[in-house]
Amino acid sequence: MxxxxxxxxxxxxxxxxxxxxxxxxxxxxxxxxxxxxxxxSQDNTVIVSGIGCSSRASGYMDFDTLHTAHxxxxxxxxxxxxxxxxxxxxxxxxxxxxxxxGGNHFIHGCRRNVDLTIVLFNNEIYGMTGGQASPMTPxxxxxxxxxxxSVDRPFDxxxxxxxxxxxxxxxxxxxxxxxxxxxxxxxxxxxGFSFIEAYVQCPTAYGRKNKMGSPANMLKWMRDNAVMxxxxxxxxxxxxxxxxxxxxxxxxxxxxxxxxxxxxxxxRAGGATK
Amino acid sequence: xxxxxxxxxxxxxxxxxxxxxxxxxxxxxITPSTEIAETMAKLLPKHGGKFVQMEDEIGSMGAILGAAxxxxxxxDATSGPGFSLKQELIGxxxxxEIPCVLVNVQRVGPSTGQPTAPSQADxxxxxxxxxxxxxxxxxxxxxxxxxxxxxxxxxNYAERFRTPVILLMDEVVGxxxxxxxxxxxVDVYPRRxxxxxxAEGYQPYTPDDDLVPNVADFGQGYHxxxxxxxxxxxxxxxxxxxxxxxxxxxxxxxxARAGDEIIHTESSFMDDAEYAVLAYGxxxxxxxxxxxxxRAKGIKVGLxxxxxxxxxxxxxxxxxxxxxxxxxxxxxxxxxLVGEVRRAAAGACPVELCGKYNMQAFVPAEIESAIDALVxxxx
Numbered sequence: 001m002x003x004x005x006x007x008x009x010x011x012x013x014x015x016x017x018x019x020x021x022x023x024x025x026x027x028x029x030x031x032x033x034x035x036x037x038x039x040x041s042q043d044n045t046v047i048v049s050g051i052g053c054s055s056r057a058s059g060y061m062d063f064d065t066l067h068t069a070h071x072x073x074x075x076x077x078x079x080x081x082x083x084x085x086x087x088x089x090x091x092x093x094x095x096x097x098x099x100x101x102g103g104n105h106f107i108h109g110c111r112r113n114v115d116l117t118i119v120l121f122n123n124e125i126y127g128m129t130g131g132q133a134s135p136m137t138p139x140x141x142x143x144x145x146x147x148x149x150s151v152d153r154p155f156d157x158x159x160x161x162x163x164x165x166x167x168x169x170x171x172x173x174x175x176x177x178x179x180x181x182x183x184x185x186x187x188x189x190x191x192g193f194s195f196i197e198a199y200v201q202c203p204t205a206y207g208r209k210n211k212m213g214s215p216a217n218m219l220k221w222m223r224d225n226a227v228m229x230x231x232x233x234x235x236x237x238x239x240x241x242x243x244x245x246x247x248x249x250x251x252x253x254x255x256x257x258x259x260x261x262x263x264x265x266x267x268r269a270g271g272a273t274k
Numbered sequence: 275x276x277x278x279x280x281x282x283x284x285x286x287x288x289x290x291x292x293x294x295x296x297x298x299x300x301x302x303x304i305t306p307s308t309e310i311a312e313t314m315a316k317l318l319p320k321h322g323g324k325f326v327q328m329e330d331e332i333g334s335m336g337a338i339l340g341a342a343x344x345x346x347x348x349x350d351a352t353s354g355p356g357f358s359l360k361q362e363l364i365g366x367x368x369x370x371e372i373p374c375v376l377v378n379v380q381r382v383g384p385s386t387g388q389p390t391a392p393s394q395a396d397x398x399x400x401x402x403x404x405x406x407x408x409x410x411x412x413x414x415x416x417x418x419x420x421x422x423x424x425x426x427x428x429x430n431y432a433e434r435f436r437t438p439v440i441l442l443m444d445e446v447v448g449x450x451x452x453x454x455x456x457x458x459x460v461d462v463y464p465r466r467x468x469x470x471x472x473a474e475g476y477q478p479y480t481p482d483d484d485l486v487p488n489v490a491d492f493g494q495g496y497h498x499x500x501x502x503x504x505x506x507x508x509x510x511x512x513x514x515x516x517x518x519x520x521x522x523x524x525x526x527x528x529x530a531r532a533g534d535e536i537i538h539t540e541s542s543f544m545d546d547a548e549y550a551v552l553a554y555g556x557x558x559x560x561x562x563x564x565x566x567x568x569r570a571k572g573i574k575v576g577l578x579x580x581x582x583x584x585x586x587x588x589x590x591x592x593x594x595x596x597x598x599x600x601x602x603x604x605x606x607x608x609x610x611l612v613g614e615v616r617r618a619a620a621g622a623c624p625v626e627l628c629g630k631y632n633m634q635a636f637v638p639a640e641i642e643s644a645i646d647a648l649v650x651x652x653x
Contacts, residue, residue, distance in 0.1 A: 010497075013510065043495040048340070059499055059510060064492040066343060067501035068336065069366050075300075075333040079340025079348070080492060082324050083298050087344065087493050105336070108329035262324055269319035 008032035008042065010062045017056060021215025023174035023200025027121050028057040030177060030198065031090060034184035045088040048077040050102060053128045053202075054094035054121035071102030074109040077116050085259045088188065091118045095136035096126045099155050103135070110164035110193050115257040117187040117194045120157055123202035131205030138243075142209040161195040162251045168194035169251040174201060175222035176247065186249060192257045199226070199247075278455050283421045283447040284351075286454065287377060288313035290425030291349050293460045296375070297323035298346035300337035302330055302356060305390040306445040307379035310351035331359035335376070339363060342372050343500060345465065345491035347429060351377035355386060357396055357403070364438050365404030366502045368525065371479070371487060373432035373465075375425070377441040379448040382633055391633035392445035394555055395607035400440045401584050407522050409529040411536065412440040412584040414555040418452040424581065430463035431536060435529055436486050442583055444606065446556025446635050465491065472496055477507040485528035529585060538581035539590050543569055547576035549648060550594055551628075552615055553604040554580040557636055561604045564641035575645055583611070588618045595619035600652040604628040604641050624652050 009032070018024050035045060045063045049055035051070035058065040068076045073091045081089045098106050098120050109116065125143055126132040133143035133150050136157060140149040162169045168190035172180035180198055187194030201207060201218035212218050221243075227235065229248030266272075281289070288310050291299075299318055301311035315325040323346075328334035331352055338348035352360060357378045367374050380396045382388035396403075400412040411431050415424040421443065428439040466488045470476040478498040479487045487507075490496035503511035504518045512518075529536070543565055544550065553561035558579040565577045578594060580587055591614075595601060600623055603612040612627040619625050628644035630636055 042497065044493060046344075046492050059501070062497055064497055065499045066340070066492075067499070067503070068339075069362055069502055072332065072336040072363065075328060075336025076340035076343075078326065078328075078333075079298065079300065079337035079342070079346075080344040081340075082326060082337075083341035083344035083346035083348070084491075084493050104329050105333050108333065112326075258326075262319075262326075266319040266322060266324075269316075271318075271320045271322040 005029060005032050005036055008035065008062055009060055013060050016060055018053060019204040021201065021203040022053070023123065023202070024054055024057060024121055026174040026177060027119065027180065027198040027200050028060065030180040031092070031119055031184055032061065033181045034188055037181065037185045038188045040088050040188065044086060045090065046080055047090050047092060048073045048080065049092040050094065050097035052094040052097045052126065053123065054092055055097060057092045071097055071100070071105065073097070074102060074105040074116070074118070078109065078112070078114050081114050081116060082259060082262070089116050091116055093118060093120050095120065095122045095124060095157070096134040099135045099157055099160070107160065107164040110161050110166040110195065112258050113165060113167055113192045113255060115191050115193070115259060117184070118196065119184060120195070120197045121200045122157070122197050123200050123206055125202055125206040127202050127205050131209055157197050158195070158250050166195045166251070167192035167253050167255050170249045171197040171247045173199035173222040173226050173247060175219045176226065179247070183249065186252070190252065190254060192255055276455050276458050278453050280451055281418055281454050282309060283418045283443065283450045284309035284379065285313050286418045286422040287351070287425045287441065287443070288317060289456065290422035291375070291429060292317055292321055292323070294426040294429035295347045295462050296349045296429055297321065298338065298341040298348040299350065300326045300328050300334040300341070300348070301350055302328055302334045302352065304353045304356045306381055306448050307351045307353045307377060310377055331356035332363065335360040335363040338374050339367055339372050342374050343492050345493070347373070347433065349375040349377065349429070351379065353379050353381045353390065354383045354396055357399065361403040365406055365408060367438040368404065368408040368410070369502050369504070370500050371436040371489060372438070373436050375428045375432050375439050375441055377443060379443045379445060381445055382631070388633045390445060392556060392606055392635050393631065394444050394557060394605050395610065395631065397442065397583060397605070397607065397610045400442050407526070409437065409526045410440060410584050411435070411437060411529065411582070412442045413581060414442045414583050415447055415581065416555055416558045416579065417447065418450055419454040421447060422454065422456060426460045430461070433463040433465060434486070435532070436466065436489065437529065442555070444555045446559070450556070468496065478509045479505060480507045481524060481528070485524055485531060534589065536582060537585060537587045537590070539587050540579045540581060542577040542579070544576035544578065547574050548599045549573065549575040549602070549645065550578050550598050551575060551602045551604055551641065551645065552578045552580065552591070554583060554611070557604050557606055560636040560638050561641050563638035564645060567638060567642050568645045573645060573649055586614050586618065591615055591618035592620065592622070595622035598623045600624045600626065600648045602626050602628050602644055602648045604636065604644070606630050606635065
């Protein structure tokens with residue numbers, strides 16, 4: 001039986017280079033399932049990525065794809081969308097790519113509200129370079145550059161996105177696959193800057209450093225610690241402890257996207273819109 | 275007949291860009307280039323194009339590359355500190371072969387330097403600023419009208435060679451105001467198009483006869499992959515030594531092969547000259563006056579002006595050196611292009627530097643004295 005999502009992959013580029021048990025493949029598949037669900041055309045959809053483990057996904061996906069420089073996916077995507085608004089533009093990034101070296105582009109992307117869908121694969125570590133701490137490595141967790149546990153306070157990328165002006169903000173995990181697909185699909189629906197954080201397990205670097213066990217155990221950790229937003233909101237603060245974290249649609253406030261606003265600029269300036 | 279207009283160099287750059295088909299500009303404010311962004315913000319929407327002010331210099335460079343891949347002709351403008359920040363993505367554009375024009379209206383550095391006094395000290399950075407082996411095209415206009423023409427040339431070269439082109443202006447020319455009559459028509463090099471369909475086995479990085487690939491714009495159904503990793507003709511990364519070597523060689527060769535056609539120089543008073551002043555950009559204006567003054571005193575000196583800085587005019591300089599008793603290189607820096615002139619002259623005649631790096635543009639008397647000294651030293 002042919003699996004309907006297979007046509008969205010470049011079969012000749014597979015197998016992927018990710019480690020056995022890596023969660024990136026789950027998140028990548030969730031993106032194409034969301035694309036399928038929303039009926040986006042492969043010819044009219046562009047996948048843009050930065051640098052890092054997450055960002056190698058673009059090469060496996062059968063669309064026009066762009067593997068940019070470290071941290072720069074959002075500016076490239078901004079140029080693509082403004083130059084050709086008919087294209088659907090999806091950005092794949094990682095926790096280091098998006099919130100460290102690309103942090104400024106990220107917050108300004110949120111503010112500018114160009115119609116882009118950003119999916120951040122959060123493995124809580126720099127995987128490609130061998131396991132250094134990222135701005136999303138939790139306090140106390142170990143990395144090669146935090147051998148005694150990280151003392152560097154992490155970002156909550158969803159709160160950051162919302163505060164910076166993103167018009168759609170959601171989080172899910174590689175365990176909650178159907179939910180993740182829904183969260184991404186909702187982002188594709190929003191005509192504006194949509195941000196979806198996808199927890200993915202990195203058994204090789206993060207998992208091993210922090211004694212999280214097998215990839216399956218890391219997925220179980222997501223199952224046991226992720227709390228759906230509705231339940232999370234009802235939890236008293238003293239229960240929001242340990243490693244528990246909320247998932248779900250955190251924020252949705254559609255607003256005029258940059259390109260629509262700019263069309264009005266073109267009109268005011270007396271230029272012809274196409 | 276077109277009307278004469280009083281215009282600034284930076285404005286002429288923006289006007290030239292639009293005439294050449296630029297329909298996307300991303301920028302970040304920095305003196306002395308800001309008028310280019312301001313003029314683009316005003317003019318582009320009138321022409322149906324788009325302007326976006328990005329969060330930083332790197333972001334604006336990223337945006338123009340994305341726009342170019344989606345089919346736009348795109349441009350960005352900056353000055354020294356911003357030029358340093360953009361080096362990363364200039365290399366990306368060279369490697370992934372993305373057409374774009376980056377204007378650098380040079381000011382005094384290093385670092386924040388002397389904002390925003392004139393300088394020509396980014397000449398070598400334009401050539402070697404980004405890491406790795408790569409070719410570059412850099413052009414330096416000397417007047418407002420020429421800024422218009424050279425901007426059109428820059429956009430056309432970017433498209434023709436699918437390469438970043440640096441428009442290496444300086445504060446003198448950028449802020450100069452002159453009366454200009456703009457042409458009613460300019461020749462525009464169109465975006466290169468794929469010559470095969472996907473079914474016919476199209477590969478985005480297969481070089482055409484001129485060694486330049488016909489990379490499809492996004493959204494045309496080709497499903498291409500673009501990366502800053504070294505890639506083969508399919509566009510996908512490969513770890514092959516052979517392909518790495520061939521790719522880097524082709525990047526250089528596609529521009530080297532065009533050769534003299536893209537190397538523009540201009541000679542004045544050179545017919546019977548025994549000495550030459552070599553200059554470019556704003557400094558060439560002053561050098562022209564100095565040469566005229568020296569001629570009035572009976573010195574057989576002429577001016578050779580470089581319009582194309584990179585690739586360097588090796589043949590022109592080599593031939594010149596064989597005929598001259600001496601060459602004086604005038605530039606607003608501690609000595610940059612003079613090294614290239616000495617390399618190309620290969621000892622055929624003495625090459626002296628007349629450098630200035632004190633925030634002030636040359637005055638003719640300074641270059642005239644240097645001509646006198648050159649003549650006295652090398653009879």
